[in-house]
Amino acid sequence: MTSPAPSSPVLSGTVRAERLDQRKMNKIAFASVIGTTVEWYDLFVFGTASALVFNKIFFPSFDPIVGTMLAFGTFASAYVARMVGAIVFGHFGDRLGRKSMLLVSLLTMGAATFAIGLLPDYSAIGVMAPLLLLLLRVIQGLALGGEWGGAVLMTVEHAPPARRGFFGSLVQVGVPAGTLIANVAFLLVASMVSEDALHSWGWRIPFLASVLLVAVGIYIRLNIEETPSFQAVKSQGAKAKIPFAALMAKYWKQVVLGGVATLSTGSTFTLLVASGVSYGKKTLGHSETLMLWVVLAACALGLVLIPFFGRLSDKYGRKPIIYAGVAAEAVLAFPMFWLMDTKSVALLFVAYLAMMTAFCANYGPIATFLAELFGSKVRYSGLSVAYMLSGLLGSAATPFITTWLLGLTGQSSSIAWYILAAAGLSLVALFILSETRYGNIDAVDEAPAARQEA
Numbered sequence: 001m002t003s004p005a006p007s008s009p010v011l012s013g014t015v016r017a018e019r020l021d022q023r024k025m026n027k028i029a030f031a032s033v034i035g036t037t038v039e040w041y042d043l044f045v046f047g048t049a050s051a052l053v054f055n056k057i058f059f060p061s062f063d064p065i066v067g068t069m070l071a072f073g074t075f076a077s078a079y080v081a082r083m084v085g086a087i088v089f090g091h092f093g094d095r096l097g098r099k100s101m102l103l104v105s106l107l108t109m110g111a112a113t114f115a116i117g118l119l120p121d122y123s124a125i126g127v128m129a130p131l132l133l134l135l136l137r138v139i140q141g142l143a144l145g146g147e148w149g150g151a152v153l154m155t156v157e158h159a160p161p162a163r164r165g166f167f168g169s170l171v172q173v174g175v176p177a178g179t180l181i182a183n184v185a186f187l188l189v190a191s192m193v194s195e196d197a198l199h200s201w202g203w204r205i206p207f208l209a210s211v212l213l214v215a216v217g218i219y220i221r222l223n224i225e226e227t228p229s230f231q232a233v234k235s236q237g238a239k240a241k242i243p244f245a246a247l248m249a250k251y252w253k254q255v256v257l258g259g260v261a262t263l264s265t266g267s268t269f270t271l272l273v274a275s276g277v278s279y280g281k282k283t284l285g286h287s288e289t290l291m292l293w294v295v296l297a298a299c300a301l302g303l304v305l306i307p308f309f310g311r312l313s314d315k316y317g318r319k320p321i322i323y324a325g326v327a328a329e330a331v332l333a334f335p336m337f338w339l340m341d342t343k344s345v346a347l348l349f350v351a352y353l354a355m356m357t358a359f360c361a362n363y364g365p366i367a368t369f370l371a372e373l374f375g376s377k378v379r380y381s382g383l384s385v386a387y388m389l390s391g392l393l394g395s396a397a398t399p400f401i402t403t404w405l406l407g408l409t410g411q412s413s414s415i416a417w418y419i420l421a422a423a424g425l426s427l428v429a430l431f432i433l434s435e436t437r438y439g440n441i442d443a444v445d446e447a448p449a450a451r452q453e454a
Contacts, residue, residue, distance in 0.1 A: 036174025079396030081141030089146020090381030110214030117207030149384030168368030169310020176302030259389030266394030309364030325362025372436035
């Protein structure tokens, strides 16, 4: 009986290296997803509270429509802070590295969210209550402005070239995952306490519980490595002295166009998780619990579809998949409200799931697309500023504008026109930008898209 031939040492070493690389990549991706989920949970638990309770407990002396607009105005204030955070954290992320900024931003966000859960309401301290709420919301925005870009780069800059779209999309899963957990938290609280108790103390529980998620995120992120792209910049002594200045000198068009191209993602998602919840409850008469379940179902679908579309972008390119998503958002803008306005619960779910599918095609590849627009010396700044610009233009404005339009016209079609306009602007900006999936993302001096054009 002959013994089996020994395996090739070269082959065995290659297989072991591939398995180690895969385990390392999975660990990095998991760390980014967990951290980003925590950040978006903190952000969207505020959005859900704004739609359901904040207008009553922090702005009770105003007309209901005005109170809701003020609550959403506080919601929007974080997006201005996000731009500042993108510049500040981007500066240090390009100068000191991605990992350290991820830890600082996560700690900052967690502290602000926990503090919101401890705030006295308007009846206890008067006007100081909404002012303190605004301050903590601004701190949340500063933290998120730095966290998202760093999380994207930890995955995209580590990922194999042929799978950057997929791994970049995993970070995007944090948005529906964080929103899903936020809505589950409110759904559980609302199901266990009366409406009076929810407005009195129940709303605080989801904010205070975030400390558990933050602890998990910090523990995981302490054990990940710095990215090859930043290590290359560091080893070559090529760091930009003032990354934001260097960014705007060389890439200002990519920043502006990237922000506008991403505009529709913020408008659509904020419609689904904030404005749509408020519209369904106040105008259509649905219960808070039903609207939370609808958002829950849509976000669960997003967990599956975002990586799917990210993977498709590795095969067909970033722009074709994003084009399809933005166009679908435009096409569905009016049908979504036609279905919602029937007041049918089944059609309400259909409307949300259809729009979420369009959003996922748009949102899945967009993180990798934006990262690939910039050279590695200023990529943290460029990615963060472009994305936070889109949030300022889209997500921040959507709840306020849609509430104002609905109050002015009384017609849901006015909101549909707004979503359609946002999609149109994104399509124009996307058309001007180049495809980005080719090129060496670790090269220091220029972006992969620039090398492709050359």
